[in-house]
Amino acid sequence: MGLSVALHLFLLIGLWVLYSPSGVGWHWDWVPSLGASFSIRLDGLSMLFSWLICGIGLFVQLYAFHYMKGKPLSGLFHVYLTLFMLAMLGLVLAGNLLLLFIFWELTTVTSYLLIGFNHDQEVSRKNALQAMLVTGAGGLALLAGLILLGQMAGTWEMDQIINRGATFISDKRFAPALILILIGAFTKSAQVPFHFWLPGAMSAPAPVSAFLHSATMVKGGIYLLARLAPVFSQSDLWFWSLALTGGITAVWTVIVALQQRDLKLMLAYSTNVALGKLVFLLALGTRYAISAALMFIIAHALYKAALFMVIGTVDKATGTRNIDQVAGLGRILKFSFLAAGLSAFSKAGIPPLPGFLSKEYMYKAALQISYAPTILLVFVNALMGAMALLVVIRPFISKPDARTVPASPVEKYSFLWIPPVCLGILQLLATTLGLQWLNTTLIIPAGQVIAPNAGYESLKLWQGLNLPLALSGVSLLFAFLLFKYHTWIKRFIDRTTRLLPAGSQCYEQIVNGIIRSGSALTSILQHGRLTGYIFMLFFLMALVFLFNMPALPMPDTVNWQGIRFYEVLLALGLAAAVFTVLLSRSRLLAIVSLGVAGFITTLFLMFYNAPDVAKTQLLVETLSVIFLVMIVGRLPKFSDVLPHSFGKRILNTAIAVTIGAGVFRVLYAMSTGHPDTTLIDYFAANSLIAAHGRNIVNVILVDFRAIDTLGEITVVVMAALGASAILLKKKRTDR
Amino acid sequence: MKSVIFKTTAHIVIGIMLLFSLYLLFRGHNEPGGGFIGALIAVIAFALLIFSESPHYVRKRIGLSPGMIALTGVGLSLGSGFFAAFSGKAYLTGLWCKTVLTLGTPLLFDVGVYLAVIGGVLSILLDLAEELL
Amino acid sequence: MHLLLSLITGMLVAAGIYLMLERHLLRILFGFILLSNGINLAILTAGQLSKEALPIIPPGAVTLEGSFANPLSQALILTAIVIGFGVLIFCLSLTYRAVNDSGSADADHMDRSEKGE
Numbered sequence: 001m002g003l004s005v006a007l008h009l010f011l012l013i014g015l016w017v018l019y020s021p022s023g024v025g026w027h028w029d030w031v032p033s034l035g036a037s038f039s040i041r042l043d044g045l046s047m048l049f050s051w052l053i054c055g056i057g058l059f060v061q062l063y064a065f066h067y068m069k070g071k072p073l074s075g076l077f078h079v080y081l082t083l084f085m086l087a088m089l090g091l092v093l094a095g096n097l098l099l100l101f102i103f104w105e106l107t108t109v110t111s112y113l114l115i116g117f118n119h120d121q122e123v124s125r126k127n128a129l130q131a132m133l134v135t136g137a138g139g140l141a142l143l144a145g146l147i148l149l150g151q152m153a154g155t156w157e158m159d160q161i162i163n164r165g166a167t168f169i170s171d172k173r174f175a176p177a178l179i180l181i182l183i184g185a186f187t188k189s190a191q192v193p194f195h196f197w198l199p200g201a202m203s204a205p206a207p208v209s210a211f212l213h214s215a216t217m218v219k220g221g222i223y224l225l226a227r228l229a230p231v232f233s234q235s236d237l238w239f240w241s242l243a244l245t246g247g248i249t250a251v252w253t254v255i256v257a258l259q260q261r262d263l264k265l266m267l268a269y270s271t272n273v274a275l276g277k278l279v280f281l282l283a284l285g286t287r288y289a290i291s292a293a294l295m296f297i298i299a300h301a302l303y304k305a306a307l308f309m310v311i312g313t314v315d316k317a318t319g320t321r322n323i324d325q326v327a328g329l330g331r332i333l334k335f336s337f338l339a340a341g342l343s344a345f346s347k348a349g350i351p352p353l354p355g356f357l358s359k360e361y362m363y364k365a366a367l368q369i370s371y372a373p374t375i376l377l378v379f380v381n382a383l384m385g386a387m388a389l390l391v392v393i394r395p396f397i398s399k400p401d402a403r404t405v406p407a408s409p410v411e412k413y414s415f416l417w418i419p420p421v422c423l424g425i426l427q428l429l430a431t432t433l434g435l436q437w438l439n440t441t442l443i444i445p446a447g448q449v450i451a452p453n454a455g456y457e458s459l460k461l462w463q464g465l466n467l468p469l470a471l472s473g474v475s476l477l478f479a480f481l482l483f484k485y486h487t488w489i490k491r492f493i494d495r496t497t498r499l500l501p502a503g504s505q506c507y508e509q510i511v512n513g514i515i516r517s518g519s520a521l522t523s524i525l526q527h528g529r530l531t532g533y534i535f536m537l538f539f540l541m542a543l544v545f546l547f548n549m550p551a552l553p554m555p556d557t558v559n560w561q562g563i564r565f566y567e568v569l570l571a572l573g574l575a576a577a578v579f580t581v582l583l584s585r586s587r588l589l590a591i592v593s594l595g596v597a598g599f600i601t602t603l604f605l606m607f608y609n610a611p612d613v614a615k616t617q618l619l620v621e622t623l624s625v626i627f628l629v630m631i632v633g634r635l636p637k638f639s640d641v642l643p644h645s646f647g648k649r650i651l652n653t654a655i656a657v658t659i660g661a662g663v664f665r666v667l668y669a670m671s672t673g674h675p676d677t678t679l680i681d682y683f684a685a686n687s688l689i690a691a692h693g694r695n696i697v698n699v700i701l702v703d704f705r706a707i708d709t710l711g712e713i714t715v716v717v718m719a720a721l722g723a724s725a726i727l728l729k730k731k732r733t734d735r
Numbered sequence: 736m737k738s739v740i741f742k743t744t745a746h747i748v749i750g751i752m753l754l755f756s757l758y759l760l761f762r763g764h765n766e767p768g769g770g771f772i773g774a775l776i777a778v779i780a781f782a783l784l785i786f787s788e789s790p791h792y793v794r795k796r797i798g799l800s801p802g803m804i805a806l807t808g809v810g811l812s813l814g815s816g817f818f819a820a821f822s823g824k825a826y827l828t829g830l831w832c833k834t835v836l837t838l839g840t841p842l843l844f845d846v847g848v849y850l851a852v853i854g855g856v857l858s859i860l861l862d863l864a865e866e867l868l
Numbered sequence: 869m870h871l872l873l874s875l876i877t878g879m880l881v882a883a884g885i886y887l888m889l890e891r892h893l894l895r896i897l898f899g900f901i902l903l904s905n906g907i908n909l910a911i912l913t914a915g916q917l918s919k920e921a922l923p924i925i926p927p928g929a930v931t932l933e934g935s936f937a938n939p940l941s942q943a944l945i946l947t948a949i950v951i952g953f954g955v956l957i958f959c960l961s962l963t964y965r966a967v968n969d970s971g972s973a974d975a976d977h978m979d980r981s982e983k984g985e
Binding site for chain 3: 529530531534535538558562563567568571574575578579581582587590594597598601604605607608609610611612613616617620623624627628631632634635636638640641642643644652653655656657659660661663664667668670671675679680683684685687688689694695696697700701705708709712713715716719720722723726727
């Protein structure tokens with residue numbers, strides 16, 4: 001466990017040493033024939049994300065030390081957490097599209113392990129599977145999109161793709177690629193209508209939620225959008241799909257969030273809200289919007305991680321997360337109260353915390369565009385603020401009442417409060433002492449990656465009295481009012497949203513539908529009737545012949561040449577034998593006719609200069625008759641089994657005649673063609689010289705194409721062993 | 736069915752058929768014949784013996800289990816390819832030694848085919864015959 | 869001669885398929901045998917027919933020149949015959965077993981074994 005902490009510290013320092021704001025990269029060949037390389041890119045954007053991943057990861061690991069102590073498999077938990085962190089790090093550092101996709105899928109798989117960590121609970125398993133299916137399906141769409149993108153660019157290296165990005169828009173693959181990549185990013189970043197997996201992922205232990213919801217997993221989609229923004233951001237499709245999806249997600253989930261009674265669920269939905277806002281800001285794409293987005297990524301990561309840890313601690317102390325059952329914790333969980341307060345203030349946007357700063361710039365960006373986005377942002381921020389107040393004031397400040405559950409003083413375990421408090425203090429420092437440093441090392445370099453020509457300036461905390469500041473005040477005021485009349489509003493929301501379907505219900509319907517239609521299809525196709533299987537096989541074959549027959553070439557004149565009289569006689573004899581087999585009601589007569597048919601076939605083989613084949617056919621025919629005669633006495637008579645109905649027999653005849661006629665047509669059409677004799681000439685020329693044999697057929701079997709023969713005798717031996725096993729089983733059961 | 740005349744002639748005919756099957760096997764490389772044909776003739780010979788005597792009698796006279804014969808045959812054919820593989824050529828390339836007789840690995844391969852087919856078919860034939868007769 | 873062989877082949881295939889669509893297991897097996905014969909002839913016909921010379925290098929000659937029967941299709945048929953025969957005797961034992969266990973030779977009653985009865 002100490003090992004994983006050391007790894008995080010090592011990565012944090014290592015990245016810092018390697019980093020330069022202008023961006024650095026390394027490149028190793030991996031599968032050169034596929035264009036897949038192991039290339040790493042460390043620029044402002046990657047650095048911002050990787051520091052958040054490693055930094056928050058470090059605190060989460062520390063927090064998990066105590067949180068998971070005594071639980072089964074807690075060592076494994078740290079391993080999963082570290083693996084997930086590494087996959088996430090790989091995702092934001094990958095410089096090659098294929099590499100990026102591999103890490104993308106690795107985060108899906110490792111997050112499945114984390115979300116489903118309490119695998120003894122059904123809900124946990126179910127939600128983990130749901131998260132994996134939703135993000136995995138999105139991953140497939142993403143793969144298709146990335147492949148289209150790579151084809152447009154002719155390379156998988158992201159540097160080159162982004163350099164050439166501006167030329168793609170006229171390509172007809174541009175729109176499909178964009179849509180597919182957006183589906184991937186939206187599922188990962190839990191946008192409406194894929195938002196439901198994120199609240200479902202709440203069944204994970206608290207440290208996982210703190211990590212997944214703050215700096216990782218859901219930010220993967222945001223990272224991807226930011227990274228590919230230079231390629232796509234010039235298109236209207238990009239703007240509208242991002243703006244609408246982000247806006248709808250933010251508005252809808254903030255309403256749902258306010259309905260919740262479970263503190264953790266409330267926070268989970270507020271993550272959806274934050275992601276919606278980020279997508280919305282990326283759609284705007286101006287320098288203010290991007291600065292606000294980057295600041296908000298930092299702010300959100302810090303406050304959300306801290307808040308989840310605090311809720312985890314509350315859960316540990318009281319055993320419940322229901323907002324109505326916890327109160328007055330401020331005196332018992334002092335440090336958690338401090339961390340929660342700082343984080344909630346940041347979330348609500350109270351100066352000088354990072355949340356305030358990002359909100360300032362958000363309003364600035366929105367005001368530049370029009371009033372519609374401004375109203376949307378004020379609305380969402382007011383509700384977010386109300387929720388922040390709810391999360392901290394209710395459990396920590398309000399007076400205990402009859403429903404309150406008593407709390408135990410869990411803060412004697414220092415690991416439960418040190419990480420959230422550190423995160424709280426970091427928030428305080430980030431926008432005061434560290435703002436200049438943040439500007440020059442992270443935000444401006446990262447902004448230049450997203451929109452290279454926007455012309456950034458440093459973020460400033462105090463910009464004078466202006467409209468954005470006033471809007472901040474307005475949203476805070478609204479937040480306070482909403483908090484005050486929260487119960488009344490909740491009742492109103494409950495009443496209006498009851499009729500709308502929940503996302504997770506739709507998901508369940510879809511999954512159940514797939515399973516049901518799968519089993520329905522199986523019961524149609526795998527009905528267990530042998531005749532049905534054979535019928536389906538030949539019916540489809542007949543259809544193929546029927547639709548393709550007219551296209552076959554036909555020789556111009558009927559060629560009667562070379563047909564001898566005795567051949568016609570033999571053919572008639574063959575026909576008679578075959579019809580006897582078809583019509584005979586006596587088994588023995590059928591077998592004899594079958595033998596006759598086989599021997600006449602042998603004669604034809606003889607006429608056409610195939611002595612080896614003719615001999616083999618003759619012997620096989622003899623042996624087949626021996627076998628059939630041996631067995632036939634033990635089988636029921638033909639009359640013991642009901643024949644098919646008359647209509648069915650007509651249909652069967654039609655199928656058989658169609659295929660027979662089709663085979664005839666194909667073979668007859670071949671007589672006009674000239675066969676490729678390359679192989680035959682080779683065999684004829686080399687049979688004696690190279691292989692010392694005059695019988696070319698035999699030489700082909702044992703020398704030229706010996707490996708085919710080897711396969712064939714293996715089949716024969718396997719059939720024999722199989723038959724022995726079948727008969728042996730009978731003998732054993734008799735005993 | 737099992738008359739003395741049938742039994743006696745069967746024993747004589749079987750000897751001739753087995754010899755003939757070997758003859759077909761070895762001449763197969765230059766004239767019609769070969770492993771398949773030889774093997775099928777041998778199986779028919781054994782079938783005659785099964786009907787004139789009994790499956791049990793044939794099993795005892797052969798001594799080896801037919802399954803083993805079949806596997807030996809597949810093994811021989813598989814193994815014949817390794818001569819070429821070990822001398823640096825592609826697997827199953829024919830190698831020849833020309834002294835008095837022309838002998839080579841393809842002949843070994845054909846003997847493998849012969850044994851595999853005899854063993855395989857005879858094994859089912861015996862099992863079925865024991866079951867049914 | 870191509871015409872005649874094509875006709876025979878078509879007839880064998882049609883008869884084989886008709887029998888394979890029947891319900892009696894033995895008739896399905898008969899259909900299998902006829903179908904195998906038909907397919908063997910089809911390969912022979914597709915490889916072009918020749919009545920002129922065997923695919924065997926005559927004594928004294930070193931290579932085979934002129935018009936001769938196609939050795940490749942013959943080798944393919946040879947393989948097909950032996951495999952078909954192996955599969956046929958396997959099917960025979962399977963049929964025997966199935967009839968013995970289920971007491972019926974009706975292919976539509978075979979699903980009882982699949983349902984584990």
